[in-house]
Amino acid sequence: MGFFLTIALLVVVLGIAWRYLGSYMADVFEGRVRYLAWAERPFYRLLATSPEQEQTWKRYAGSTIIFSALFLGFGYLLLRIQGSLPLNPQHMGAVTPALSLNTITSFVTNTNWQNYGGETTMSYFSQIGVLTVQQFVSAAVGISVAITLVRGFSRRNSPTIGNFWVDITRCLLYILLPIAFVAGIILVGEGAVMTLAGPATIRDAINGVTQTIPRGPAGFMGAIMQLGTNGGGFFNVDLAHPLENPTALTNVLYICLTLSIPFALTYTFGKMVGSIRHGAALLAAMVIIFGVWVGITSYSEHTNNPAVVAAGVHSTVGNTEGKEVRFGDTSSALFNVSMTQTSDGAINSAGDSYTPMGGFGLLTGMMLGEVTPGGTGSGLYTILVYAIIAVFIGGLMIGRTPEYLGKKIQAREVKLAGLAALVMPITVLVLTAVAVSLHAGRAGPLNAGPHGFSEILYALTSQGNNNGSAFAGLSGNTAFYNVVGAIDMLLGRFAIMIPALALAGALAAKQIVPAGLGTFRTDNGMFIGLTIGVIIIIGGLTFFPAVSLGPVVEQLSHGKFF
Amino acid sequence: MVTHIRRSAISILVMTAVFGFVYMLAGTGVSQLIFPHQANGSITSSGSTLIGQDWTATNCPGHPKGSCVFHGRPDDTGPYAAVVCAPGAKNCTPSSGGDNPLVASRVSGESGASNLGPRSKVLLDNTKQLIAYWKALGVNDPTPDLVTTSGSGLDPDISPADAMVQIPMVSSATGIPAPKLQALIKVHTYRAQWGFLGSDYINVLQLNEALVRLK
Numbered sequence: 217m218g219f220f221l222t223i224a225l226l227v228v229v230l231g232i233a234w235r236y237l238g239s240y241m242a243d244v245f246e247g248r249v250r251y252l253a254w255a256e257r258p259f260y261r262l263l264a265t266s267p268e269q270e271q272t273w274k275r276y277a278g279s280t281i282i283f284s285a286l287f288l289g290f291g292y293l294l295l296r297i298q299g300s301l302p303l304n305p306q307h308m309g310a311v312t313p314a315l316s317l318n319t320i321t322s323f324v325t326n327t328n329w330q331n332y333g334g335e336t337t338m339s340y341f342s343q344i345g346v347l348t349v350q351q352f353v354s355a356a357v358g359i360s361v362a363i364t365l366v367r368g369f370s371r372r373n374s375p376t377i378g379n380f381w382v383d384i385t386r387c388l389l390y391i392l393l394p395i396a397f398v399a400g401i402i403l404v405g406e407g408a409v410m411t412l413a414g415p416a417t418i419r420d421a422i423n424g425v426t427q428t429i430p431r432g433p434a435g436f437m438g439a440i441m442q443l444g445t446n447g448g449g450f451f452n453v454d455l456a457h458p459l460e461n462p463t464a465l466t467n468v469l470y471i472c473l474t475l476s477i478p479f480a481l482t483y484t485f486g487k488m489v490g491s492i493r494h495g496a497a498l499l500a501a502m503v504i505i506f507g508v509w510v511g512i513t514s515y516s517e518h519t520n521n522p523a524v525v526a527a528g529v530h531s532t533v534g535n536t537e538g539k540e541v542r543f544g545d546t547s548s549a550l551f552n553v554s555m556t557q558t559s560d561g562a563i564n565s566a567g568d569s570y571t572p573m574g575g576f577g578l579l580t581g582m583m584l585g586e587v588t589p590g591g592t593g594s595g596l597y598t599i600l601v602y603a604i605i606a607v608f609i610g611g612l613m614i615g616r617t618p619e620y621l622g623k624k625i626q627a628r629e630v631k632l633a634g635l636a637a638l639v640m641p642i643t644v645l646v647l648t649a650v651a652v653s654l655h656a657g658r659a660g661p662l663n664a665g666p667h668g669f670s671e672i673l674y675a676l677t678s679q680g681n682n683n684g685s686a687f688a689g690l691s692g693n694t695a696f697y698n699v700v701g702a703i704d705m706l707l708g709r710f711a712i713m714i715p716a717l718a719l720a721g722a723l724a725a726k727q728i729v730p731a732g733l734g735t736f737r738t739d740n741g742m743f744i745g746l747t748i749g750v751i752i753i754i755g756g757l758t759f760f761p762a763v764s765l766g767p768v769v770e771q772l773s774h775g776k777f778f
Numbered sequence: 779m780v781t782h783i784r785r786s787a788i789s790i791l792v793m794t795a796v797f798g799f800v801y802m803l804a805g806t807g808v809s810q811l812i813f814p815h816q817a818n819g820s821i822t823s824s825g826s827t828l829i830g831q832d833w834t835a836t837n838c839p840g841h842p843k844g845s846c847v848f849h850g851r852p853d854d855t856g857p858y859a860a861v862v863c864a865p866g867a868k869n870c871t872p873s874s875g876g877d878n879p880l881v882a883s884r885v886s887g888e889s890g891a892s893n894l895g896p897r898s899k900v901l902l903d904n905t906k907q908l909i910a911y912w913k914a915l916g917v918n919d920p921t922p923d924l925v926t927t928s929g930s931g932l933d934p935d936i937s938p939a940d941a942m943v944q945i946p947m948v949s950s951a952t953g954i955p956a957p958k959l960q961a962l963i964k965v966h967t968y969r970a971q972w973g974f975l976g977s978d979y980i981n982v983l984q985l986n987e988a989l990v991r992l993k
Contacts, residue, residue: 218970218974218975218976218977221974225974259792262788263785263788264781264785278779282783282786283782283786283789283790286783286787286790287786287790290790290794333890335889344798344799344802345798348798348802349794352793352797352801353793353797388797393797397801401808401809401812404805404812404816404817405813406816407820408816409817409818409820410816410817411806411810411817411819416819416821416826418824418825418826420824420825420983421824422836422847422986422990423836424836425825425833425835427826427829427831429825429829433802433805433806435809437802440801451889451930452889452890453889453890453929453930453931456889456891456930457889457932458930458932459819459826462820462828463971463976464970464971464976465971465972467975467976520922521896523897523898523902523905524901524905524922524925526902527902527905527925528906529905529921533921533922533939535896536922537892538893538927538928539928540930541923541928541933541936541937542977544976547976547977548929563929569891569893569895570896572896572897575895662893662894663893663895664899665897666897687893688890688893773897777898778895
């Protein structure tokens with residue numbers, strides 16, 4: 217019962233966010249929100265740019281790539297010289313080269329895969345000056361790129377798609393900063409730790425135990441990491457840690473923060489292209505898939521853990537291994553599904569210990585390309601790619617040149633959309649094949665049998681989708697997994713983002729043709745169904761053989777232990 | 779190209795300052811001002827109410843170690859961490875695991891789960907060993923929470939049912955009658971937040987502090 221009321225609460229909160237945050241974001245990107253103009257203008261002067269100075273898609277892509285590449289190099293440098301920097305009460309040394317590369321790539325690409333243990337590897341300086349900064353910036357980059365694709369549909373005969381510097385600045389100042397700050401205060405009020413004072417040591421007279429309590433600026437990092445669908449927490453176990461996710465309320469707040477921007481961007485899209493119905497159609501496709509996956513996973517986690525039952529425990533409460541008592545099984549599953557259907561990847565319970573079908577829910581959530589609702593920005597631009605493929609298929613069926621929002625979808629657009637849709641599955645499957653073929657790859661898994669394969673597949677799927685959640689039994693902090701992971705994340709981010717920008721440029725340059733009688737409708741149930749079909753076919757069928765070897769085999773091997 | 783690099787360099791410095799340091803330092807300042815207790819880790823004189831503790835080694839004169847207090851999840855007591863041998867067990871070398879060792883990464887002091895899969899032989903064996911451990915202490919039908927580890931390895935809470943099954947053990951070691959312990963557990967049960975978020979739970983540290991006062 218509590219679970220269904222939690223879902224109802226989410227529907228209400230996210231519904232409000234969809235309508236009002238979505239509308240607000242459209243106003244921000246169209247330059248109608250000005251209350252921080254006093255901070256914006258001097259920054260634009262410093263950069264020698266202005267909102268009127270628009271960029272072609274090539275210049276926009278150039279800014280995105282050079283900015284990200286230099287930020288990656290800067291972050292790498294800071295991690296390598298961590299030992300000589302201030303704000304390091306635990307005297308942590310430099311992060312190793314391979315781990316630094318993996319970590320900074322992970323944060324620049326909005327992945328937040330953690331091959332490091334937060335409280336035992338990263339100084340406060342690195343957590344603040346490298347990781348938290350990227351949690352803001354990588355999210356803003358993603359949203360800005362999504363907005364250019366929206367402009368591609370809303371503009372006509374336009375050579376330009378916006379100004380990268382203006383877009384990220386507005387996104388950071390007007391959207392991410394205020395929401396994160398307010399959320400941070402609530403999280404700390406509930407018990408999230410927020411101090412720079414270093415760990416505390418306490419001796420309990422009752423049991424004679426002396427305990428070191430790890431502390432740090434976790435609360436405010438948690439706020440932006442979730443709002444920006446980043447997911448890399450202050451601590452090793454991320455949001456399972458009671459000092460970062462102390463109560464059931466913070467658990468739900470984290471879910472709301474994560475889902476609000478990706479869902480609301482569909483309203484922003486609708487408002488900017490002048491048809492809320494089109495935004496609502498994308499939202500419907502997202503919500504339907506999301507709902508089904510929450511159902512499968514929560515139901516599976518409400519069943520018993522086979523190993524615990526076989527050991528002789530008579531249980532009625534679901535799978536408790538790797539879960540926290542204060543959340544319970546279904547809310548834990550709801551949280552982890554929310555984080556794998558976005559690009560967030562935070563965890564509040566150990567995905568590795570989920571039942572086979574529960575783990576299937578998390579893994580396949582990412583394989584669908586993270587569009588339901590997906591990451592901040594990346595979710596919208598990727599589902600628009602799928603929508604373009606859906607209208608193309610619809611167009612083939614009725615024998616007309618496909619159109620979406622009055623833009624003719626021609627060979628160039630379909631090629632770019634096809635490229636963007638296929639990069640992720642190819643990268644993930646090829647790298648998984650490489651990992652299981654090499655000794656260095658097979659040395660990673662903790663668990664034996666099909667679950668060990670699932671750990672490898674999950675790791676490369678997660679990084680290829682810029683998710684960052686893990687079947688954490690895999691020992692990822694090796695030269696092999698650090699480097700392969702970095703390649704996986706870079707392709708998963710930029711090999712989709714650049715085609716999306718090219719699409720934006722190609723679409724913005726086109727005329728808008730008025731809808732006629734024979735036009736294929738793109739705002740009704742038929743189109744929603746077709747889009748869902750495309751998502752399921754691309755994600756589901758390409759990955760089906762791989763998934764069969766992991767969770768499916770595990771589910772079917774009754775009574776067997778590995 | 780040069781323009782891109784110049785703009786990037788300036789932005790990187792400004793953004794690192796504003797969205798890293800200003801945001802986090804302002805956040806720390808505001809938190810310390812409004813919620814100092816929470817911001818510093820909810821620490822009381824006997825520990826943090828948010829971090830689970832190891833109760834297995836508690837001295838109980840005349841009774842097995844740990845039998846006179848309520849236990850939390852076996853994060854610190856299970857085969858994953860400290861090795862606790864059932865009395866009379868053969869081929870078992872006890873060792874203390876510290877307050878939070880982690881098997882997965884073998885880094886002590888780091889939070890972590892067991893990460894054992896649902897069809898793992900190791901998980902099966904560990905669970906059997908934990909059941910034996912509880913039976914030796916007089917807990918005949920341990921609940922799932924008591925034989926599985928948590929997500930963080932630090933879970934400070936147990937469910938009301940987890941506390942109830944420990945009553946015979948605590949009652950015989952402390953001499954406190956069972957109905958009195960039941961009442962104590964009821965008083966210390968936190969209802970699900972707002973009536974429906976998450977689960978009912980009991981904070982083990984607070985429960986044991988109250989138990990000590992009762993003795």
